Amino acid sequence: MMDLPLLVGQVFNGFSVASLFILATLGLALSFGLMRVINMAHGEMLMLGGYLAYLTFLLVPGPLAILIALPVAFLGAAALGAVLEVTVIHRLASRPLDTLLATWGVSLILQQAARSIFGAIGVSVTAPGWLNHTISIATGPLAGLTLPATRIFIMVVAVAVLLALGLFITKSRIGLLVRAVNQDRMMAAASGIDVRRVDLVVFSLGTGIAGLAGVVLALLGPVTPSVGQSYIVPAFLVVVLGGLGSMVGTTVAALILGMVSALSQIFLDVSTSQVLVLLFVIVFLQFRPQGVIAVRSRALED
Amino acid sequence: MPKYLSQLWIVALVLAVAAPWLISSYELSLLGRFLAMAILAIGLVLLWGEAGILSLGQGVFFGLGGYAIAMHMKLVSLPEGELPDFMMWSGLDALPWWWVPFANPVFALVAVVALPAIVGALFSWLVFRRRIVGTYFSLITQALALCFATLLVSKQDVTGGFNGLTDFKTLFGQDLASPGAPIALYFVTLGFVVLAFLGARWLIGSRYGILLRATRDGENRVRFLGYNTTPYKVVAFAIAAALAGLGGALFTLHAGVISPALVGVVPSIEMIVWVAVGGRYSLWGAVAGALIVNFAKDEISSALPEAWLYVLGAVFILVVTLLPRGIAGLVRDLAGRRALVATKPQEVQK
Numbered sequence A: 001m002m003d004l005p006l007l008v009g010q011v012f013n014g015f016s017v018a019s020l021f022i023l024a025t026l027g028l029a030l031s032f033g034l035m036r037v038i039n040m041a042h043g044e045m046l047m048l049g050g051y052l053a054y055l056t057f058l059l060v061p062g063p064l065a066i067l068i069a070l071p072v073a074f075l076g077a078a079a080l081g082a083v084l085e086v087t088v089i090h091r092l093a094s095r096p097l098d099t100l101l102a103t104w105g106v107s108l109i110l111q112q113a114a115r116s117i118f119g120a121i122g123v124s125v126t127a128p129g130w131l132n133h134t135i136s137i138a139t140g141p142l143a144g145l146t147l148p149a150t151r152i153f154i155m156v157v158a159v160a161v162l163l164a165l166g167l168f169i170t171k172s173r174i175g176l177l178v179r180a181v182n183q184d185r186m187m188a189a190a191s192g193i194d195v196r197r198v199d200l201v202v203f204s205l206g207t208g209i210a211g212l213a214g215v216v217l218a219l220l221g222p223v224t225p226s227v228g229q230s231y232i233v234p235a236f237l238v239v240v241l242g243g244l245g246s247m248v249g250t251t252v253a254a255l256i257l258g259m260v261s262a263l264s265q266i267f268l269d270v271s272t273s274q275v276l277v278l279l280f281v282i283v284f285l286q287f288r289p290q291g292v293i294a295v296r297s298r299a300l301e302d
Numbered sequence B: 001m002p003k004y005l006s007q008l009w010i011v012a013l014v015l016a017v018a019a020p021w022l023i024s025s026y027e028l029s030l031l032g033r034f035l036a037m038a039i040l041a042i043g044l045v046l047l048w049g050e051a052g053i054l055s056l057g058q059g060v061f062f063g064l065g066g067y068a069i070a071m072h073m074k075l076v077s078l079p080e081g082e083l084p085d086f087m088m089w090s091g092l093d094a095l096p097w098w099w100v101p102f103a104n105p106v107f108a109l110v111a112v113v114a115l116p117a118i119v120g121a122l123f124s125w126l127v128f129r130r131r132i133v134g135t136y137f138s139l140i141t142q143a144l145a146l147c148f149a150t151l152l153v154s155k156q157d158v159t160g161g162f163n164g165l166t167d168f169k170t171l172f173g174q175d176l177a178s179p180g181a182p183i184a185l186y187f188v189t190l191g192f193v194v195l196a197f198l199g200a201r202w203l204i205g206s207r208y209g210i211l212l213r214a215t216r217d218g219e220n221r222v223r224f225l226g227y228n229t230t231p232y233k234v235v236a237f238a239i240a241a242a243l244a245g246l247g248g249a250l251f252t253l254h255a256g257v258i259s260p261a262l263v264g265v266v267p268s269i270e271m272i273v274w275v276a277v278g279g280r281y282s283l284w285g286a287v288a289g290a291l292i293v294n295f296a297k298d299e300i301s302s303a304l305p306e307a308w309l310y311v312l313g314a315v316f317i318l319v320v321t322l323l324p325r326g327i328a329g330l331v332r333d334l335a336g337r338r339a340l341v342a343t344k345p346q347e348v349q350k
Helices: A004-035 A042-059 A065-092 A096-118 A149-171 A173-183 A185-190 A195-220 A227-242 A247-264 A270-287 B008-022 B025-050 B058-076 B085-089 B105-128 B134-154 B181-205 B207-224 B229-255 B265-278 B283-303 B307-322 B326-342
Strands: A134-137 A145-148
Touching: A004 A042, A004 A145, A004 A149, A004 A173, A004 A195, A004 A227, A004 A247, A042 A065, A042 A096, A042 A195, A042 A227, A065 A096, A065 A195, A065 B307, A096 A227, A096 B134, A096 B265, A096 B307, A134 A149, A145 A149, A149 A173, A149 A195, A149 A247, A173 A185, A173 A195, A185 A195, A195 A227, A227 A247, A227 A270, A227 B134, A247 A270, A270 B105, A270 B134, B008 B025, B008 B181, B025 B058, B025 B181, B025 B207, B025 B229, B025 B265, B025 B283, B058 B105, B058 B134, B058 B229, B058 B265, B105 B134, B105 B229, B134 B265, B181 B207, B181 B229, B181 B283, B207 B229, B265 B283, B265 B307, B265 B326, B283 B307, B283 B326
Parallel strands: none
Antiparallel strands: A134 A145
């Protein structure tokens, strides 16, 4: 018989893994949809967010440091993202595979820089008191279930980011421009939209969100120079599964992969469940090669 | 290309054959190792340069070849009825079934090439048949490399875990520690490099090569001409995988070890760097790239361990942005410019 608290616990874990995927992937998916480029240094934006959180906790001790760390990490990662966009990505805009390789070079340099500055061993952030407890259920059918507050916090952050980004894209003027460029870059440029600026804004917004992901990551475990690496490959799979740059697709894909990963870990060890996630993606693509959400288009190639 | 450049291969081959008497035995072992990697690089020219398919998972096939030969050597060095040491430490009492056939030398030799080719063909067919191309494909291959490496590490009882497989004694009855072994191994590797080079050159010049390039430049147009492009791409992927497996097996023999650290995400991307630096459209460029990048890595990481990743990252960015055709493209441009000056204007127009 299935152990109910275990099952509910893993579903809860699935949601928290999915929340991390969402935060780590949204930026990738946004810029992939807009510019067709994948930023391999995206994982290092997570890393940067984590280290910025660590520094903020050093400078501003107190229970609310985490709330200061979030905007600091967002701005820091967004600024670095803007520099990266202007110097590397913009130059290679028409060669997606080469962008992938060049940004991998950036990621190596950023990792080594982190190693030189902070050391190869990770630094850790202590979650403030109000996040440092678990909700445990002692009675009823779910007895034995424990829900760590940090994981609930991650979900809250992910939902808040999704809502804010959704409002930004659908309601703001810049959001309107983003949707226009996303739909038809040439027409948008022809009707006077500064396509370059839109690219830059979206790219640094995306890296900023990765910075936020880095902060919540710091609550879960130590921040190491290679912390981004371990999250980025699953995040790429989320992009592949989600379909071209759609926010809804990315969110659904993150939820699916989070659940597949968490639920399979009831029966399998972590590494086998990783293989299962990859197999799942390949099998899923057999039925829907265009991903969860397909963008309707009459174009033959895009 | 001017004549003196096209004859340079003779010099290169003479130097390569004379190498055992020209350089120290340590340098020779490095050269042999890097030549094994060059076989993989030749496969990447076919796959990435000609077919335009960027695989970030070549380490998987390199590893399959390496592990195939390593498992064989591990098994033959055992006394009758015993298990490899790491299996005994993990408390296994019987050899896993999929280890058993590797005791046979012929099976192991065939598996070095066939195993990566079959896995590569199956994997790429599943992805290509649904017309998943470009960036998507590259990301999936990278996930494949991640899965392969983590599986190897975590299934320690049957794979040797993080330390991989090492401590080999003999190969096909030959003592690997004998003084002649490194030189023999070097010539075997050199022979395979030449074979792979000629084979790839023949393929690139054949009708198949034309179709690969056409698919790279306009896949849908090739479809409209009535070709199903999927099998062509699957074959290219399988050949590149087989060459990677061959390179991995020879590397394992030279290095005396194969481990997850040689086959994961980062080494897989490093393999792309070799070819990017040397020139993805040029066979000799890829061979030169594999040798140059690896010798540079050896020099820099022993002199300044910190600096290697900075150098690698910077080289990656510079080569991709400024020199997309790598060293080979640079040489061709320089030589071509001189040739242009030397020829008369009306000949240039042809």
